[in-house]
Amino acid sequence: MTNNSPNLPIEPDEVDAIDEQLSALADGELHGDEMVDLEQYAVDADTTLENLLHPIESVRSSLSATLDEPAPAANRMAHLSAALDQMDSPEVASLAAARVDRRSSEQAQLEKSQRLNQRLRRLSAVAAAVAVLGGIGLLALQPRGGDDTAAVGSAESDDAASDDGAASFDTEAARENEASATTTTRSFDDDDAMSDEDDGAMSDDAMEGDAMSDDAMEEADPAAVDLAESPTLFSVPDDIELQGLNLDELAAVGDSTVEQLRTDAEANELQCPVEAFAADQNSIGIDRAILVEQAGELFELVVLADEQLLVFTIPDCVLFD
Amino acid sequence: MIEDPARQKALVESAQAGDRAAMNRLLETEYDRIYAVCRRIMGNDADAADGCQEALMAIVRGLGRFDNRSKFSTWAYRVATNSCLDEIRRRKRRPVPSDEVIDAAYTGQSHDSQTTDRMVVTAALDQLADDFRLPLVLRDIVGCDYSEIASLLDIPPGTVRSRIARGRKHLSKMIGNQNDSPAVIEPKRRLDEGRPPLQ
Numbered sequence: 001m002t003n004n005s006p007n008l009p010i011e012p013d014e015v016d017a018i019d020e021q022l023s024a025l026a027d028g029e030l031h032g033d034e035m036v037d038l039e040q041y042a043v044d045a046d047t048t049l050e051n052l053l054h055p056i057e058s059v060r061s062s063l064s065a066t067l068d069e070p071a072p073a074a075n076r077m078a079h080l081s082a083a084l085d086q087m088d089s090p091e092v093a094s095l096a097a098a099r100v101d102r103r104s105s106e107q108a109q110l111e112k113s114q115r116l117n118q119r120l121r122r123l124s125a126v127a128a129a130v131a132v133l134g135g136i137g138l139l140a141l142q143p144r145g146g147d148d149t150a151a152v153g154s155a156e157s158d159d160a161a162s163d164d165g166a167a168s169f170d171t172e173a174a175r176e177n178e179a180s181a182t183t184t185t186r187s188f189d190d191d192d193a194m195s196d197e198d199d200g201a202m203s204d205d206a207m208e209g210d211a212m213s214d215d216a217m218e219e220a221d222p223a224a225v226d227l228a229e230s231p232t233l234f235s236v237p238d239d240i241e242l243q244g245l246n247l248d249e250l251a252a253v254g255d256s257t258v259e260q261l262r263t264d265a266e267a268n269e270l271q272c273p274v275e276a277f278a279a280d281q282n283s284i285g286i287d288r289a290i291l292v293e294q295a296g297e298l299f300e301l302v303v304l305a306d307e308q309l310l311v312f313t314i315p316d317c318v319l320f321d
Numbered sequence: 322m323i324e325d326p327a328r329q330k331a332l333v334e335s336a337q338a339g340d341r342a343a344m345n346r347l348l349e350t351e352y353d354r355i356y357a358v359c360r361r362i363m364g365n366d367a368d369a370a371d372g373c374q375e376a377l378m379a380i381v382r383g384l385g386r387f388d389n390r391s392k393f394s395t396w397a398y399r400v401a402t403n404s405c406l407d408e409i410r411r412r413k414r415r416p417v418p419s420d421e422v423i424d425a426a427y428t429g430q431s432h433d434s435q436t437t438d439r440m441v442v443t444a445a446l447d448q449l450a451d452d453f454r455l456p457l458v459l460r461d462i463v464g465c466d467y468s469e470i471a472s473l474l475d476i477p478p479g480t481v482r483s484r485i486a487r488g489r490k491h492l493s494k495m496i497g498n499q500n501d502s503p504a505v506i507e508p509k510r511r512l513d514e515g516r517p518p519l520q
Contacts, residue, residue, distance in 0.1 A: 009450035012491035015483075023486035027460060029467050055493045062442045062496055063361075063461035069439050071356035075370050080348050083377035087341055092382055103338070 018052075025049070026056045326392070333393050337385055344384070348377055351394055355380075355401045361458040362405040364447050372408045376401035398463050406473060409451065438496075445495040453488040456481050 015023075021038050024030040030038070042049050086092055329350075335343035348355075355376055360369035380400050387396050446454055455474060459465040467485075471478040 009454075010448045010491065011450045012453060012487040015486050015490050019490055020483055020486040023489050024467075024482050027467065027485070029482065055497070056489055059489045059493045059496065060461050062438065063446070063457065063492070065435075066361060066439045066442055066446075067354050067357045067462055069353070069357050069360075069436075069443070071353045071360075071373070072366070072370075075373070076352060079370075079374050079377050080345060080352065082374060083348055083381045084341055084345055086378045086381040087339065087344060089382065092385060093339065097339070098385075103334075 022049075022052050023056055026053055026060060329393050330389055333384070333387065333389060337387070344381060347393065348380065351397050352377075354394065355397060358398050358401045358458070358463055359405050361443070361446060361462050362402060362455060363409065364451070364454060368408070368412070372405040373401070375408055376404040379404045395464070399465075402459060402463050402465075402473065406455070442492070442496060445492050448495075449488055449491065453484050453491070456484045457488040457492070460485055 018038070018041055021030055021034050025035070025038060039049065042052060045052075329347070332343045332347050336347055356369065356373045359372035359376055360366065363369040363372045376397075380397050383400055387393065446457070449457070456470050459470045459473060460467075465473065467478045467481045470481045474481070476484075
């Protein structure tokens with residue numbers, strides 16, 4: 001349809017199928033059989049598609065070149081000024097504020113993640129110290145002999161940790177342990193294996209997956225279960241021999257696993273509450289830590305600022321100090 | 322001047338956080354092109370000024386929702402396109418071709434050839450009915466694909482394809498004629514008298 005009246009817009013004439021296909025081809029919107037037809041048309045016309053496309057490409061480039069035309073200066077400042085005034089509108093201001101809040105939160109998360117990564121990078125440097133501390137702990141255990149295995153048996157087995165096992169790590173500790181009958185962590189210290197701070201460090205509920213607070217770590221819980229009556233609260237594989245750790249085997253697990261552990265811990269998806277708690281390193285002053293893979297089991301050794309050594313397994317935990 | 326991507330991203334983030342200077346810098350950088358998009362969509366200078374104003378305000382209002390996954394300029398052109406299309410729908414009237422532009426284009430005085438070429442194209446584009454001009458602008462200036470154009474203009478993709486082809490054919494003849502023999506063309510009279518014959 002063509003408009004012949006003055007000042008009326010022009011509606012271009014219809015084009016044939018070839019022109020339409022060429023136009024679509026120039027836009028990358030031609031597919032299938034039409035492409036074959038077009039190629040055949042070019043052959044029949046004794047020319048090339050490039051030649052056929054030339055006028056269309058010329059129009060396209062001419063049109064896109066108009067984008068580089070400078071705008072009139074007359075309205076420029078007024079336009080910009082009016083647009084900027086929109087920033088004061090409540091809608092824009094609230095969006096900006098929300099974005100700033102979110103950025104702050106994201107930045108905090110990022111910094112936390114970076115701190116975790118830095119800590120893990122330092123692990124190799126402190127691996128020897130960790131192993132030594134672990135060895136000391138084991139050496140402290142060995143004189144008390146034969147019931148270690150029973151003491152550190154499977155978390156899934158009610159029989160794994162007996163009263164004897166609990167007492168066998170340290171006579172004094174066991175006495176205290178039995179006396180207080182409240183702890184859900186295990187101490188291997190010769191002198192004061194079960195301090196008040198450690199007592200009740202993990203309540204029964206916490207062991208079932210609730211994240212622990214600082215208070216929970218530091219305050220005795222008079223309602224905590226009897227250690228001897230709750231052997232499944234402890235899980236240290238029978239064959240764990242910290243003093244025998246090969247440093248080359250340390251940190252055999254990559255950062256991604258570490259991060260996954262952290263993520264799971266932060267999501268409270270781990271069954272071990274200490275693991276979840278330890279993920280928040282600032283709250284308990286983790287000094288350094290290392291992941292250890294031994295006999296197919298994954299352990300995380302964490303040295304606290306007060307030189308306590310935490311050995312974490314999933315889903316259970318044990319505390320050396 | 323076009324900002325490098327990293328710098329532009331930083332500016333966007335600052336502007337999103339409420340930094341007025343960053344927002345001003347972003348808008349200044351893209352002002353000419355945003356205006357150019359509006360000019361081609363609206364079809365004349367007067368309406369383009371209004372459309373550009375609306376577009377800039379829409380960009381500021383919408384920047385908080387821009388996710389930085391595409392270039393800011395690409396996003397801004399689309400916002401401008403929508404603003405102008407809204408403006409056209411509101412006005413429900415056909416923009417009047419700019420006689421001044423056509424005159425200047427064909428007299429060719431005080432313009433370099435590149436500028437004159439742009440003015441010729443603009444003048445030719447202005448003569449096209451909205452139904453043909455808008456798909457062409459969205460495709461060749463804004464860079465939308467056929468499905469986007471169909472969605473924006475609420476027409477079937479096949480119609481988009483047809484209208485773009487027809488618009489290009491017409492422009493090709495207009496531009497080609499002008500380039501081949503400028504003296505023969507009398508665009509204003511031709512406009513007033515009707516469409517030049519297509520070969």
